[in-house]
Amino acid sequence: MLLAKTLSSSTFKLALIAIGTFGAIAAAIFAYVYLSTASYVRSRSDRAILTEVASLRDIYERSGRDGLIALINAHLADGSFANHVYLLADPSLRVLAGNLREWPQAATASSGWVEFRAAGPGHPLLRAVVQTFPNGDRLMAGQDISDLDSFTAQIQAAVISGVVLIFALAAMASVLVTRRTVGRIEQINATSRAIMASGLDQRIPLRGSHDEWDRVAENLNQMLDRIETLMGEVKQVSDSVAHDLRTPLTRMRGRLEKAYLGARSAESDQTLIGDTIADLDAVLRIFASIVRIAQIETQARKGGFRTVNLVEIAGEVVELYDAAAEQDSTSLKLTGDREVLVTGDRDLIFDAIANLVDNALKHGRHGGEVVVACENVEGQRLISITDDGPGIPPCEHEHVFKRFYRLEQSRYTPGNGLGLSLVAAVARLHGARIELLPSAPGLKVKLWFAPPAS
Secondary structure, eight states: OOOHHHHSSSSHHHHHHHHHHHHHHHHHHHHHHHHHHHHHHHEEEEEEHHHHHHHHHHHHHHHHHHHHHHHHHHHOOOOOOOOTEEEEOTTTTOOESSSSSOOTTTOSSSSEEEEESSSTTTTTTTEEEEEEOOOOOEEEEEEOOHHHHHHHHHEEEEEEEHHHHHHHHHHHHHHHHHHHHHHHHHHHHHHHHHHHOHHHHHHHHOOOOHHHHHHHOOOOOOHHHHHHHHHHHEEEEEEEEHHHHHHHHHHHHHHHHHHHHHHOOOOHOOOOHHHHHHHHHHHHHHHHHHHHHHHTTGGGGGGGGGEEEEHHHHHHHHHHHHHHHHHHTTTEEEEEEEEEEEEEEEHHHHHHHHHHHHHHHSSSSSTEEEEEEEEEETTTEEEEEEEEESSSGGGGTTTTTTTOOOGGGGGTSSSSHHHHHHHHHHHHTTTTTEEEEOOSSSEEEEEEEEEOOO
C-alpha cells in the first residue's frame, strides 16, 4: 500500500524528472570526457604517424627506393619499432619491404588515412597513412593501435557503468526519500482521519529527528491544542451564558407571573418595570461584552493602530475611577515615566486598563491602595496595576482569563466574569504579554508591550 502511494505520489514524479535531468547532464559530461580523452590519445598517435611518414618520404626523395627499403628494414630490426607498421609496394602492389605480407584490401585509396585489422595472431587494429610516389610506388606507415582501442573501450565501459550507477542510485534514493515523505504525510492524514472520526484528542506522532517534518507535526499539534482549547472555551462559554442568563430570566419571569396573577398597582408595576429593565440591561451587557471580545479577536481593528502614550491613557482611566476610589476610601494613583509609547488601538487599550483598575478597586482592600505604573523597562513598554487585596491563587492564574470564569470569593460581587477575558483579547491583538504576580498582599498585573516600530 505504502509502496503504491510512493510510486504514484507527485514527489516521486518530480524526483524522476530531477533524475532524468541530472542523468542527462551527467551522461553529457561523461560523453564529453570520453570523446575528449579518446580524441586526445588518437591525435597524439596520428601526429607520430605523420611525422614518421614525412621522414620516410624525405629518405625516398634523397636516396630513392633502395634507400627507403634499407631504412624500413633497419626499423624492423630495431625492437623499439615493434608496434610500427611499414609496407612499401611497387605500382602493381607487389610488396618490396615491410612487415605485412600483402597490400591490405582496406587500403584502396592512393593516399590518406586507413584503419584495418591485420591478418595474424590477435588480429591487431592498425592505423596508417598511405603515400603514393611519382613513379607509382606506394608507402604505408602506421602503428598498432590495439592498446588505444582497448583503452577507449574501457573508458566507454566506465562511462556507461557510471551513468547506469548514477541512475540506479538516484532512483533508489528518490524511492527512499519519497517513501519517507509519503510516510510522514500518511501519519498526518491518519491523524486527521482519526480526529474527524473520534475527536480532537489525537496528535501527530513525532520521531525526534527535529527535521522539517517534525517541525510541521509540532506546529500542527500546537494548532490542534489551540483548537481544542477554543472548543473547550466555546463549550464553557455556552454553559456559562446559559447559567448566567438563567438567574435574571427566572427573576423576570417570576416578577411578571406575580404581577400577572396579582392586583394592579401603579407603584408595584413601576418597581417591576425598573427591576426588569435592570435585569435586561445586565443580560444585554453580557451579550455586548461577548460581541466586543469576538470583534477584538478577529483582529479587524489592527488597521487603526497608531502610536499612543500609555501614560495619557492610564491618566484618563485614573481620572475616570477617581470618584469611585474616593467613595471606597481607596487611594488610586498614577506613577512611573512621563512618556511610554506603544503602537495600538487607543480605545481598546483604554478598555483593558479600565477593566484592570475596576477589578483592583472591586477586589482590593477597603481603604487600601491601587497603583497604576507606566514604565520603559529594557526596551519594553510596561503598565502595571497593583492592589493590596486578597490576590489570586497561583493555581488560578491561567483560568481567570477564561470567559465567565470567577473565583469563589468573587461569586457574590457585581460582574459577569468577562472583564479579564476582554483584557486577554486586547493583549493578544497587540502582541502584549500578561503577567500576574503576587504583591504580598494583593496582586500585580503587568502588561508588557513591544516598542513602536521605528
